[in-house]
Amino acid sequence: MSAVLQASPEHTMRVPRMSAVLWATLEKDLRLEWRSKDAINSMLFFALLVAVVFSFSFDPTAEESRRIAGGLIWVAFLFAAVVALNQAWARELRHRVLDAYRVSPAPANALFLAKALAGFLFVSVLEALVAPLFMVFYNLRPLGPVWELALVAPLGTWALVVNGTFFAAISLRTRSREVMLPLILFPVSIPALYAMVSATTAIFSGSAAPGYWIKLLGVYDVVFTTVCLLLFETVLNAE
Amino acid sequence: MLLAVPALLGYAYYLGMYAAPAEASMGDVQRIFYYHVPSAWTAFLCFFANFAASVAYLANRGKRADALAVAAAEVGVVFCSVVLVTGPLWARPVWGIWWTWDARLTSTLILWLIYVSYLLLRKVSTGGQTPVLAAALAVFGFLDVPIVYLSIRFFRTQHPQPVIAGGEGSGLDPMMAKALLVNWLAFLVFAGLVLALRYRLERLRQRVEESRALRAEELPVGSCGLEAQPAVSGRSA
Numbered sequence: 287m288s289a290v291l292q293a294s295p296e297h298t299m300r301v302p303r304m305s306a307v308l309w310a311t312l313e314k315d316l317r318l319e320w321r322s323k324d325a326i327n328s329m330l331f332f333a334l335l336v337a338v339v340f341s342f343s344f345d346p347t348a349e350e351s352r353r354i355a356g357g358l359i360w361v362a363f364l365f366a367a368v369v370a371l372n373q374a375w376a377r378e379l380r381h382r383v384l385d386a387y388r389v390s391p392a393p394a395n396a397l398f399l400a401k402a403l404a405g406f407l408f409v410s411v412l413e414a415l416v417a418p419l420f421m422v423f424y425n426l427r428p429l430g431p432v433w434e435l436a437l438v439a440p441l442g443t444w445a446l447v448v449n450g451t452f453f454a455a456i457s458l459r460t461r462s463r464e465v466m467l468p469l470i471l472f473p474v475s476i477p478a479l480y481a482m483v484s485a486t487t488a489i490f491s492g493s494a495a496p497g498y499w500i501k502l503l504g505v506y507d508v509v510f511t512t513v514c515l516l517l518f519e520t521v522l523n524a525e
Numbered sequence: 526m527l528l529a530v531p532a533l534l535g536y537a538y539y540l541g542m543y544a545a546p547a548e549a550s551m552g553d554v555q556r557i558f559y560y561h562v563p564s565a566w567t568a569f570l571c572f573f574a575n576f577a578a579s580v581a582y583l584a585n586r587g588k589r590a591d592a593l594a595v596a597a598a599e600v601g602v603v604f605c606s607v608v609l610v611t612g613p614l615w616a617r618p619v620w621g622i623w624w625t626w627d628a629r630l631t632s633t634l635i636l637w638l639i640y641v642s643y644l645l646l647r648k649v650s651t652g653g654q655t656p657v658l659a660a661a662l663a664v665f666g667f668l669d670v671p672i673v674y675l676s677i678r679f680f681r682t683q684h685p686q687p688v689i690a691g692g693e694g695s696g697l698d699p700m701m702a703k704a705l706l707v708n709w710l711a712f713l714v715f716a717g718l719v720l721a722l723r724y725r726l727e728r729l730r731q732r733v734e735e736s737r738a739l740r741a742e743e744l745p746v747g748s749c750g751l752e753a754q755p756a757v758s759g760r761s762a
Contacts, residue, residue, distance in 0.1 A: 301532045477676035520583060521661050
């Protein structure tokens with residue numbers, strides 16, 4: 287009797303390590319994307335369309351472009367990122383994968399970080415591919431320290447993607463899920479977007495140092511990554 | 526209470542429109558200040574109440590906290606809208622323009638956008654998860670406010686500096702100060718009254734929802750109200 291009641295080692299709830307779940311989920315997402323190329327294709331085409339459409343709305347001379355290129359590029363990336371973020375969780379609804387996650391003892395934050403990292407990688411690849419295109423289309427030649435873009439881009443991308451991943455998990459539960467994501471993501475992202483645009487414009491025009499904006503992006507990233515990690519489990523399990 | 530609030534609002538109106546002296550350079554246009562400033566203070570208080578209630582809800586899932594959060598957000602958005610409408614009405618004759626992307630104006634507009642998106646989320650989200658999702662968004666929105674202030678601090682500002690405790694050269698005619706403070710008190714009491722009514726409405730809605738859920742659980746599986754009817758009438762016959 288006692289032998290039956292005593293759980294054997296195989297039956298105890300074994301909590302998987304955070305890093306194991308993180309890597310497994312990230313690897314799965316990257317492999318799915320590598321095979322289907324759903325997110326990257328739609329983002330690429332979308333960013334290309336934005337670049338072309340914007341070129342008709344103003345005269346892309348070198349001087350004018352330099353002034354507004356920062357805004358243009360980041361708005362294009364923001365819109366394109368929303369396209370990918372909307373697909374991030376929708377994939378897990380099929381075959382009720384998300385419900386399986388909820389009942390499993392795996393740490394919720396591992397799932398969140400994996401999704402955010404995957405989104406970060408997708409949008410970074412997009413930026414690497416599309417930024418040269420913007421340079422060509424808009425005749426851009428940066429006058430400031432270009433290496434600082436290597437700080438602005440990852441910090442800015444993470445700012446968009448970490449909140450975007452969280453808010454996509456929220457908008458997943460609403461009636462009009464794909465419309466809802468930008469509506470709740472954009473207002474909160476305004477200061478981050480403004481910092482990215484200011485930093486990029488400062489680098490392109492060479493008129494001011496982008497240091498303050500890079501620090502502000504750092505603060506934004508730290509604050510909201512912390513809040514996301516604190517609240518994600520609650521949102522995932524919301525009934 | 527229902528009589529005292531209009532009386533106080535009326536007295537505040539009298540102070541702002543008649544008793545307070547006309548401003549030296551702007552004239553009577555300045556009197557909109559007695560509505561603009563108290564609305565702004567009231568809106569900020571409401572948003573703070575929304576944040577506090579949302580954190581309380583996330584901590585212990587009390588339905589009262591959620592009702593307070595939704596009531597405070599709605600009243601806050603209304604007062605913030607009053608600020609955003611009265612501001613341009615004053616700016617047009619004084620500055621010559623309706624709107625400018627000034628630090629104070631921009632931050633208030635972003636604040637308004639954040640809380641409208643909060644109300645929108647509450648509207649389209651389905652089922653019992655709404656309070657949790659909304660509370661999470663409220664935390665994000667409130668933490669965003671200081672970052673918004675940090676990001677626009679280099680904007681040129683032409684908004685008048687605070688007149689109360691605003692540093693050197695600030696200060697109000699005593700009658701103007703009285704009109705402002707009485708107006709704020711009146712707005713605060715009015716906001717409190719609307720908030721209490723909205724809170725009561727939300728509590729009622731929650732109770733209706735709960736009893737509906739309970740009734741749905743009590744009915745045996747596979748039966749509905751119509752099937753139960755003949756059995757009851759048959760016994761009475």
